[in-house]
Amino acid sequence: MLKQMKKWLEYRRTCEVLMAQSDRNLADIGIIRSDIPAVARGRCAESGSEKRRKTWLSHPADRMRHLLNMWLGEYASRRRIRRELSAYRDDELAEIGIRRVDINAIARGDVPAGSTGAFAHA
Numbered sequence: 001m002l003k004q005m006k007k008w009l010e011y012r013r014t015c016e017v018l019m020a021q022s023d024r025n026l027a028d029i030g031i032i033r034s035d036i037p038a039v040a041r042g043r044c045a046e047s048g049s050e051k052r053r054k055t056w057l058s059h060p061a062d063r064m065r066h067l068l069n070m071w072l073g074e075y076a077s078r079r080r081i082r083r084e085l086s087a088y089r090d091d092e093l094a095e096i097g098i099r100r101v102d103i104n105a106i107a108r109g110d111v112p113a114g115s116t117g118a119f120a121h122a
Helices: 001-021 025-027 034-046 058-087 091-095 100-108 116-121
Strands: none
Touching: 001 058, 034 058, 058 100, 058 116
């Protein structure tokens, strides 16, 4: 009983620490927020000295979920960039050195040909 309580407390502490991290920090260590409970369970699992602990991405379904979440996050980011830049008037866009036709390329992370301003030096 005491051993289970200790494992549960360790699991909970691990979840709390990881949940407190920013998405960027989690990405740096290869974790997505939705996988935190699985990562914490794997860290707190009992394993014998001869058992090899599987990584949280060792299962193909976990890898696919991770890749899908990454793609969805990138897609949402591109949509946000498009939406925010599209809200500017043409004269405001010209002030920051981009044209309306460049918005999609900028959202994809490409530097449009003939760009001026900050995007020309990125």
